[in-house]
Amino acid sequence: MSETVKDKIIIDEKVSTKGTVDYVEGAEYSERLSNHSSDFSQWYTDEQILHFMKKLGYENRTLYDIPEDVAYILKKMPELTLEDSFEILKDSIIYYKDDENIPHDQYEEWKRLVYLDSKEGTDDYDSFDVRAFASAIKFHSPYQEVRAVVDPEDDPTIPVETFRAYFLAIIWSIIGSGFNEFFSHRVVSISLDTPIIQMFLYICGKAWAKTVPCWTITIRGRKYGINIDKPWTQKEQMFSTLLYAICQGAFYTHYNILTQKLFYHSAFSFGYQFLLSLSVQFIGFGFAGILRKFVVYPARALWPTVMPTIAINKALLGKEKHESGMSRYKFFFLAFFIMFIYNWFPTYIINILNTFNWMTWIKPNNINLANITGGVTGLGINPISSFDWNVISFNSPLVYPFWSYLTQYLGCILAALIVIAVYYSNYMSCQYLPIFTNSLYTNTGDSFEVSEILDSDNKLDVKKYQSYSPPYYSAGNLVTYGAFICAYPLMITWSFIVHSKLLFNAFKDWALNLWALRKLKSWVTMFKSNYRILDDYDDPHSNAMKNYKEVPDWWYFAILIASLVVGIAVVEHYPTNTPVWGLFVSLGFNFVFLIPTTILQATTGYSFGLNLLIEMVMGYALPGNPIAIMILKAFGYNIDGQADNYVSNLKIAHYCKIPPMALFRGQCIIVLIQIFVNLGVLNWQISNIKDFCTPHQNAKFTCPDAVTYYNASVVWGAIGPKRIFNYIYPIFKWCWLIGACIGIFFGVWKRWGKFYPRYFDPMLFVGGMLNMSPPYNLMYYTSGMIVSYISQYYMKRHHLNLWEKYNYVLSAGFSTGLVLSAIIIFFAVQYKDTAFNWWGNTVPYAGADGVGYPLKNITDTANGYFGYAPGHYP
Template sequence: MSTFFNSRFPSISLSGSVIQILLFPCAKFLEFVLPDWGVTLFGVRHSLNPGPWTFKEQMFATITYNISIYTTNSYGMILVQKLDLYYGQSFVTFGYQLMLTLFVQLMGMGFAGYLRRFSVYPVKALWPTILPTIAMNRALTRPEPKENIYGWTISRYRFFYVCTLGMAVYYWLPGYLFTALATFNWMTWIAPENVTLAILTGSSLGLGLFNPITTFDWNVATSSYAALAQPFFSTCTMWFGSVLGGCIILGIYYKNMNYTAFLPINSSSAFANDGKPYRVQNVVSNNKLDEALYQKYSPPFYSAGYILTVGANFAFYPVYFLYIMVNQWTTVGQAYVDFYQGLRRGKGNYEGAMDVHSRLMARFPEVPDWWFLVILLGAIVVSVIFLNIYPVDTPVWLVFLMIGINIVFAVPLSFLSATTGTNLGLGALIQVITGFMLPGNPNAFLFAQTLGSWALAGYGDNYVQDQKMAHYVKIPPRAVFRSQIGTIIITCFVAVATQNFIMENVKGLCTPDQPSRFTCANDGAPLYASSLMWGLLGSNRMFNEMYPLFKWCFLMGTGIALVFLVGQGYGPKYLPGVREKLRTKLKPKTFALMDKTVFPFVASLFWLNPILIIQGIQHWAPSNLSYKTPGFILSFIFMYWLPRHRLAWWEKYNYVLSAALTAGVAISALIMFFAVGYNPIKLEWWGNKVSYAGADGSSIGILPIPERGYFGPEKGSFP
């Protein structure tokens, strides 16, 4: 399901909470119908039905499912290389895809062994994001008492099935019968051809800044935030960051910085200087940049929203590292000391651990480090063979460079994820490094991005997170290891087969007007745009000639982190005294103005999290506030108001409701695709046309293309 809808925007997937709820009745059914048939091997009996379904079995099945959803990240590289719309490389066969997907997954699994000592065994590695999963499974597997909660007596499971069925039926409205309910840009209907109105309030071309009601589609409403699971403070802070980002985009756009006013304001695609989608085939020869062809055609140009997204990504690194490391430096330092002592003295993973979880887990045989090492070495060998048998023009040393970078950064990033619940990928860093070392080679960029940004630290983190879940619920480590390896191999085959079905059977895949929303706006399009920016042209051109502002974003991020650190460290101590001194020295009107503006802003630095603000700023193209405002409203209702006023109802039904509505959308969307999307049956009427009938449905800029036929520098003098 995740792979099938990966190219759809917004994507659709079955979350872990949905699977948890579906697992239990299926397991109870099998417990009832399966006979107790089995065999005894090495003194252990293995039966089809060994007894009642237990909490541990429920958790083990959940962990197994979690692994299966991590197999689509190589799909982006495959999509960009294979489709004629992008690079159109004929050597990207089924064997190529399978080999790439397998060694990417297995390399991440091997890396998980390296991360265990930092992110599984330490007591401080809590992984707060997995605690709701454990709590929900525990609630599902124990008898549910009959109770009356504000007049509600329905059981969790009946509530789940009613809501799932209701959403599966309802989703036909925004998904097919009345699509304006999904893209509810009603403000643009007042003056459809007004470009400024579309930019400010629209959902497609525009930013959705001033539209309070943007959708009646559950999938759209929850595409940016886990509105019924994420704390309201986090959602609110990120939403505020997104509003701030929207204002910055408007400034970039109306100043026509880097020719953005000739383009759509918030697109994740790359454009040529005539305003049309960039065709890389016009500048590439033998899979590398041809300078003569490039000077005849065009540099790639990017929207204001995409420029903000890239710049905010660079600013995010110093903010994240400085803010988190200053606040958590003792914890991170102790983890390195423990790791060093473990290697030097040959300690076992649980040796010296005094917490209850480690003491109870010590009775199970550990997974030896060399098991993970063998997997990692095997994956490296396969990757080297891969680079030598396929014409990807990528040097073998790039594999070891990506491993080296991840060895340095993966430990602090993984440990910080385990202690704080926040995540930082290495994508932007890998882009810059590859762009400097291998400019003009987009295939090398795509390989480095897939391996360095996602496979090692990313997949390793995911697998370690599941191992921590098993650690909490006392599932033997070797059982989890077998499950992870087996599931990786099986799901790689399934994922590759699914993505080939999509690429071969979805008409208009990755085009902006694809009827079923398979526009690739969140996978193929931005990866293709990044490959042009950093892979084809290289980091030197980007930083010094085309977008020099990018290199200053690192310094901006450092400044933001220092402001918050100083403000939160010294502000509570000194601000009251400063305020009282200014009260006596300033005129009453001046002080009153500062009391309403400056002091509240400074006080906000004491509790705002800059990481969440930057995360909000960077999550724009292709997303906009039309995808965020509904999630903000839902989060206020379900994560702020209900826990304070209807706590018992919220505890029993909140997560079940979220899972049910998500399941209903997934079931309905799958049926809808094969019923009316595979061989398109168009329903032509006002309710399916109005959202895209005016300026908001176009891909235009506010400035017309000059009479010479293109904007930007003269041909032959491109940077």
């Protein structure tokens, strides 16, 4: 053993045996080490440092190029004894068991080192590895994704909740919310996503800090000013970013308003719109407070989708030390510039880069070729399908872990094969319709008009229905709905088998808290308590967050109750045909499903909604009542969607050490502002845009999402699930059983069986089948699969140093360049319909793929329709 290693271990042993005085030795040692972080060889042997970097995946690093996270881990190592390190590894082996986000070879190394401890056979290298891995877990993170972008240390004195941060967040939230609402109803939607706003916030924040005078006033001994005598800080930047991000969640009630006004021709006042939106947008807050214990504070709650947001802030304002090569800051703007220029080509100049359906060019009018390989109306089975980053990044290939993306992609392939089987077996005469479209059809192949089957109260008129037609889906939509139905019983059975302990504790805590409120003393305790929830967590980020006051549970609970009261008032006062008990049913479904769905998103990045489940259940309870179904669907889905949105924000704040109380106040303010802005823009569009939400609107404001929402209200609200399940599409009812059996099979196999595939999650697989939802075919996932393999597998495994430094910055830079370029292209050339007509722009949409022909012609039938005869509809 080298002398330096002996000296280090002796110091550590003193720390563990002599108490406080000798701990100062360890602290001094750590300080000395940090002062020489560019040359650790004086404290550890060169071989040990290089050996450990290889263990973490850094194959090509030298002693003069030690990554920041490794340097920090080496700096903190003296604070742990060898015995403590073994205990940390033992606990981690249990805690991170079956965690797919922990590299398998790293987890196996932990087990090997702990096994050596039981044999008392550790050598110098093994002892070093034990302490190093334990330090990574204790003082930073075992996840490469987190170590790549999250700073492990915190300075609580850095300004966060400043006037300038609030002002910029509010201004950009108003601009962004209005812009996003305006373009969300366009066929190719454009949005000011969080990455581009981060860049604008950075520019505005730096300018504000330099130019605005530092005028202050003093209130009760505390100074308040429009500017502070400090540079724009990384925490201010993140605080403003999070406030903007919270209003980027789905403004779900715009679907209700559009559908009721334009499709059901019902007039409702602004008061109705505001109160409904207020209740729907805020009700998710209450559940977010409950979810904190399960998907924010635990270290296993990785949330891979939040990493690019943190990466941008680190690139713009973080300080890079001891790193070779191009800085993150320069790389971000390089990626931004490249994508800003390149996006003009697939978007406007040469559209074949967007839809590279090259196989259909062989025989443009061959319907079968278009159905299988087409990227416009076909299934998109094409190994090289797109060169457009807007298509390639559709499922976030630079963000999702490779195992998650691969599992979803395999589900997409299975869904495509099932669509082929359904269509070419002519199930329920679906060959009289296009193979892959989200439209709803009559039995003559025309678009379904719900107004033809409703009475004056917007309820089903059976006589009109019998003289019109049942609704029919394309084969693509049939498979999507079948997968959706499978997913719910699968999630219940899988979660309650695999995550039984977690769910039991969650439901028990929730039930006990509610039961305790029957006593006045419990209410007093709840109001006075500081709710030191983080005392139960010992990872470095939770420990750092203990410096800030946590938001009491009763704040979230109060918002939940107030939002529910407003919701009850809306459905009671206005003619919505919606019973109050329906709201409590929506709450109940979220109580059961919200924790499993959020755990899925926190660990895999995949999000899953309850919209179809609410529709089907309430369709049975309220048959022939589409307006009520839509309102209850808005509550049921948005509780889940907004709760996940709030929770993901809380996780970013947890990683970046943003005070929870400040974030809570800011979130409430911004969401309230968002409601006014979005409703104002939406009502202006309805009143001022000609042919708004019609198929041939000049500027392409055809409202595709609202059309899907409307179609669902027709099928599950007006017609009702009873007719759908028993007569029109009886296969759907068997999907409940199929989903339950899949969940039980894989749940039992994973929990009690042997040789279960480590990276297989049946929920993700079925989620991939749901991704194949018309009009989004395999074209939107195949190119992304290639990028995911390169980034999340090859680069992460063989070039970790480059991946860790640049991967999320690349994702953020490309996204920012893409959005800004799309905005300029739209206003410069597309808005005025300045078409660039040449072969490279017209060939993708020529022929059968561009039009979407059915395989069979309805005129070839004996009666001019398919299915049931008029007057005998189910």
